Amino acid sequence: xxxxxxxxxxxxxxxxxxxxxxxxxxxxxxxxxxxxxxxxxxxxxxxxxxxxxxxxxxxxxxxxxxxxxxxxxxxxxxxxxxxxxxxxxxxxxxxxxxxxxxxxxxxxxxxxxx
Amino acid sequence: xxxxxxxxxxxxxxxxxxxxxxxxxxxxxxxxxxxxxxxxxxxxxxxxxxxxxxxxxxxxxxxxxxxxxxxxxxxxxxxxxxxxxxxxxxxxxxxxxxxxxxxxxxxxxxxxx
Numbered sequence: 083x084x085x086x087x088x089x090x091x092x093x094x095x096x097x098x099x100x101x102x103x104x105x106x107x108x109x110x111x112x113x114x115x116x117x118x119x120x121x122x123x124x125x126x127x128x129x130x131x132x133x134x135x136x137x138x139x140x141x142x143x144x145x146x147x148x149x150x151x152x153x154x155x156x157x158x159x160x161x162x163x164x165x166x167x168x169x170x171x172x173x174x175x176x177x178x179x180x181x182x183x184x185x186x187x188x189x190x191x192x193x194x195x196x
Numbered sequence: 197x198x199x200x201x202x203x204x205x206x207x208x209x210x211x212x213x214x215x216x217x218x219x220x221x222x223x224x225x226x227x228x229x230x231x232x233x234x235x236x237x238x239x240x241x242x243x244x245x246x247x248x249x250x251x252x253x254x255x256x257x258x259x260x261x262x263x264x265x266x267x268x269x270x271x272x273x274x275x276x277x278x279x280x281x282x283x284x285x286x287x288x289x290x291x292x293x294x295x296x297x298x299x300x301x302x303x304x305x306x307x308x309x
Contacts, residue, residue: 086238115296124200124284124299125239138296170236182227182246182288185297187238 084109086188088173094194095163103158103191105173113137114156115185116148117172125172131156160193168195200228200285200300208306215272217303219285220265226288228261229297230270233282242283243270247290275307 087106095101107114113132117125127140131150145161154175160167170192174185203218221228227246231239245252245261245268252259258271272279282304286297 117299122301124286124301125297127296127298130296140296172238174239182244184229184241184244185231185239186241187231189238190236192236 086173086175086186088171088188088191090191091189092192092194094196097163097165097195099163100159100161101163101193103160103171103173103193105156105158105175105188107154107156107173107175108186111175111177111186112154113176113183114150114154115174115176116156116158117174118142119170119172119190121169128158163195165195168193200287200298202283202285202300202303204303205301206304206306208308209275210308211275211277213275215275215279215305215307217270217272217283217285217305219268219270219300221268221285221287221298222266223287224290225263226290228259228268229286229288230257230259230268231284231286231299233284233302235281239284272305275305277307277309279305280307281305 089104115130116128119125129139130137134150147159150156170190172190174187176183229244230242233239243254256273261268282302284302286299
């Protein structure tokens, strides 16, 4: 069973640039969620994708966008980067939007915006 | 916004001792989950307790849930140095959130050899 993988592991960008983060979900999982974790904080929900459609969004501006592909892998795009976007970005997959389904996390992408 | 609030923020114990961590939350839930995170890496799911359950065990872990008080506790028995990590509670809100979890700020657990 292949776990959740994310790329790249680290990234440094300049304020105003755009970034794309990638995630491959665990085999058999068709739901992908993205979280942002600032230093010393818990993860904050960005959005969730189910079968290529956005299925819920947290309190993040429209410059945070995403995609899910037919193989259930996913991308997180952030435009017009701000210093406060520096964080660990975590992707998690789960089974079929089921209630009471735990999340399986990747090891994250550490984004630094200078 | 972060619904769950863990208590204490940091905990330091000797190997072999038990560690108790508490979590409070604000809204109705489908379930409450506990996760562990080592050194800024990905989170690992530990245990899930449903809103109609009061206690659950998994190996050295015991979790309780009191929905009337909107609180949960995680007990790790016979702690090991390898248990050193950050622990987060996360709530799956009711109704219909489907695993869009709200996490607390976490508890840093240090287990001294």
